[in-house]
Amino acid sequence: MSAEFVLFWVFAIATAMSALGVIVTKNPIASAMSLVATFFFLAGIYVLLWAHTVAVLQVMVYAGAIMVLFLFVIMLLSLGEDTSMTKFSPTRIIGGVATAGLLAALVLAFRKLPEASTGWAASVDQLKAFGTLSQLGDVLYKQWLFPFEAVSLLLLVAIVGAVVVAKPRI
Amino acid sequence: MQRIGVVGFICGLIVSAIFGAMAAAYGLAGFLEKTLVEKLGIQGGAGIGNMLILMLVFVMVIATLLTLAERKWSALMQDRIGPNRARINLPGLRDQSLAGLPHIATDVIKMLTKEDFQPKAANKFLFNLAPMLAFAPAFALFAIVPAGPTLPVLGYQVQMSVANPDFGLLYIFAIASLAVYGTSLAGWASNNKFALLGGVRASSQMISYEVALGLSLVGMMLAFSTVQLAGPTGMSELQGGYLWRFTEVGGFDVGIPAWGFLLQPLGFVLFFAASFAETKRAPFDVPEGESEIIGYFVEYSGMKFGLFMIAEFVEVVVLAGVIVAIFFGGYYLPFGNEWLKAQTVFVEQPWLLGAVFGTVFWVKVVLLCYVQLAIRWTFPRFRYDQIQTLGWKILLPVGLLNVFVTGAVILWALPEGAATLPAAALIPFLQPLAIVGLVEIAVVVALTLTPREGAESAHADGHGHGHTDTHAPAPSHGATPVASSH
Numbered sequence: 001m002s003a004e005f006v007l008f009w010v011f012a013i014a015t016a017m018s019a020l021g022v023i024v025t026k027n028p029i030a031s032a033m034s035l036v037a038t039f040f041f042l043a044g045i046y047v048l049l050w051a052h053t054v055a056v057l058q059v060m061v062y063a064g065a066i067m068v069l070f071l072f073v074i075m076l077l078s079l080g081e082d083t084s085m086t087k088f089s090p091t092r093i094i095g096g097v098a099t100a101g102l103l104a105a106l107v108l109a110f111r112k113l114p115e116a117s118t119g120w121a122a123s124v125d126q127l128k129a130f131g132t133l134s135q136l137g138d139v140l141y142k143q144w145l146f147p148f149e150a151v152s153l154l155l156l157v158a159i160v161g162a163v164v165v166a167k168p169r170i
Numbered sequence: 171m172q173r174i175g176v177v178g179f180i181c182g183l184i185v186s187a188i189f190g191a192m193a194a195a196y197g198l199a200g201f202l203e204k205t206l207v208e209k210l211g212i213q214g215g216a217g218i219g220n221m222l223i224l225m226l227v228f229v230m231v232i233a234t235l236l237t238l239a240e241r242k243w244s245a246l247m248q249d250r251i252g253p254n255r256a257r258i259n260l261p262g263l264r265d266q267s268l269a270g271l272p273h274i275a276t277d278v279i280k281m282l283t284k285e286d287f288q289p290k291a292a293n294k295f296l297f298n299l300a301p302m303l304a305f306a307p308a309f310a311l312f313a314i315v316p317a318g319p320t321l322p323v324l325g326y327q328v329q330m331s332v333a334n335p336d337f338g339l340l341y342i343f344a345i346a347s348l349a350v351y352g353t354s355l356a357g358w359a360s361n362n363k364f365a366l367l368g369g370v371r372a373s374s375q376m377i378s379y380e381v382a383l384g385l386s387l388v389g390m391m392l393a394f395s396t397v398q399l400a401g402p403t404g405m406s407e408l409q410g411g412y413l414w415r416f417t418e419v420g421g422f423d424v425g426i427p428a429w430g431f432l433l434q435p436l437g438f439v440l441f442f443a444a445s446f447a448e449t450k451r452a453p454f455d456v457p458e459g460e461s462e463i464i465g466y467f468v469e470y471s472g473m474k475f476g477l478f479m480i481a482e483f484v485e486v487v488v489l490a491g492v493i494v495a496i497f498f499g500g501y502y503l504p505f506g507n508e509w510l511k512a513q514t515v516f517v518e519q520p521w522l523l524g525a526v527f528g529t530v531f532w533v534k535v536v537l538l539c540y541v542q543l544a545i546r547w548t549f550p551r552f553r554y555d556q557i558q559t560l561g562w563k564i565l566l567p568v569g570l571l572n573v574f575v576t577g578a579v580i581l582w583a584l585p586e587g588a589a590t591l592p593a594a595a596l597i598p599f600l601q602p603l604a605i606v607g608l609v610e611i612a613v614v615v616a617l618t619l620t621p622r623e624g625a626e627s628a629h630a631d632g633h634g635h636g637h638t639d640t641h642a643p644a645p646s647h648g649a650t651p652v653a654s655s656h
Contacts, residue, residue: 029355030293053336056335059348064380068351068373068376072374075357
């Protein structure tokens with residue numbers, strides 16, 4: 001049993017447990033912190049997949065920026081423990097059915113995956129170079145430049161939109 | 171005259187202690203690397219040695235001494251004596267205050283023996299987790315900062331940083347952005363309205379300044395076309411090169427070094443301001459806000475409060491280390507580096523060279539720590555809206571402008587086929603960027619020296635003679651509540 005294998009199961013179980021914590025805990029802050037933990041363990045799995053740049057970006061963007069904003073909003077609204085969590089409502093039932101459907105689709109898709117899927121990397125050196133920052137930059141700014149810029153324009157539009165919507169109230 | 175001698179002796183003692191510790195660091199790192207490679211076949215033993223010496227010894231010892239230094243320096247600035255009451259009850263030492271050094275021990279004893287109080291309605295788990303979350307990111311930040319050059323020791327190339335990932339500075343941004351969880355969770359889990367206010371203030375302030383923090387370093391990444399700090403193509407190593415090289419006097423190289431603050435003065439100021447805001451120290455101390463809300467750690471006592479406090483000082487040390495590595499030439503002297511490297515004693519014993527450069531690094535770090543303490547005790551606090559205005563309306567646009575100007579100058583200055591040249595060969599091509607930087611420095615100096623309109627009357631009002639007396643005691647101001655009692 002290799003060290004990689006052990007690490008995978010550590011990260012995988014921890015990811016699943018903390019993801020479960022997000023929906024099981026009643027306290028919104030504890031829920032948000034579980035999500036932060038999920039992102040961390042997921043970053044560990046990215047590292048095992050040779051994508052360490054994606055891992056550090058995951059920690060930086062999701063755990064470090066987006067979840068901080070979540071936490072900030074939760075604290076600002078000072079949401080208490082919501083007792084309506086146990087009630088059934090139409091949206092909850094639809095959500096449950098959709099989740100089950102997604103899970104079924106994923107399971108079916110995984111069963112059709114070919115067995116040996118590591119053929120994309122010819123050597124260890126190629127694997128090492130795969131996840132580096134320079135490789136990512138190369139792909140992002142040469143191969144996918146237009147989609148990248150288009151997405152950044154989308155973010156700009158979103159910011160301007162937020163300002164326009166909030167302007168009368170400021 | 172005798173006092174100058176004593177101060178000189180103590181400074182010499184500190185520098186030689188740093189030198190010895192750095193020599194030991196190279197020795198231990200080389201030994202661990204050699205042992206692990208030969209016994210287990212694993213590389214990276216040097217990183218373990220560096221973790222032990224650089225992080226646990228250097229960073230922690232400097233941070234601990236800073237708790238005393240802050241109180242002594244603040245006392246000096248406010249015309250007080252500062253902590254001097256703790257004594258060691260041994261013959262000959264009873265009448266010696268030892269510059270207040272025993273206060274460090276008394277502080278530790280006090281914090282460890284105090285009652286560990288927990289508010290009844292607090293969320294126990296998060297309440298206990300918060301101090302750890304505040305301390306760990308600040309401490310872990312130092313992992314990629316190189317304290318010395320990569321040198322062969324015991325036949326193995328030994329690097330003087332814990333790790334050198336290829337995403338370099340992204341690690342700093344990622345870990346620095348996690349520091350906010352400690353403070354905001356401490357504020358929330360305490361179940362105290364003042365603490366909650368502190369936590370909310372901390373998170374909003376840190377979110378605001380993270381954007382400027384990231385933008386401020388883009389210029390340096392462009393200039394050296396790397397995001398790494400350590401290693402042969404890292405920023406610290408490249409700053410050993412010269413922008414302008416003057417004639418050498420007897421093999422001793424002199425020139426204007428390619429230090430980051432010459433290439434990117436604006437980037438340096440932005441980074442310093444933004445990262446200072448991230449440490450939550452005055453003038454950016456609204457999360458603490460002693461005079462109004464006491465802060466996010468109001469419910470903490472004993473060593474849990476101590477963790478918040480020491481995290482702040484660790485942040486000061488780490489920030490100084492990062493700034494030295496990026497903007498102040500890392501472990502290099504401003505001149506004579508090549509002359510040093512060529513000396514026979516250093517060629518034969520590379521670890522000695524490493525210890526010399528390591529000493530240079532830590533001396534720079536200590537000096538920058540002093541600058542930070544001086545800023546903390548001389549600047550008045552910002553109001554909350556001023557902090558947000560500074561972050562979003564000044565630092566962010568200036569940072570964006572800096573990125574565009576730097577990018578344009580570099581694009582114009584670099585020769586054809588620059589991507590294929592080694593990074594060290596590109597340093598002379600950065601001269602136009604340095605000229606832009608020097609112009610920026612000149613403008614800032616000129617603006618600072620120009621008297622403002624109506625400055626005369628403000629001078630007469632604000633700096634009158636009696637004014638200093640009213641401010642001298644400043645009893646309630648200090649991150650360390652113990653400091654105010656002296």
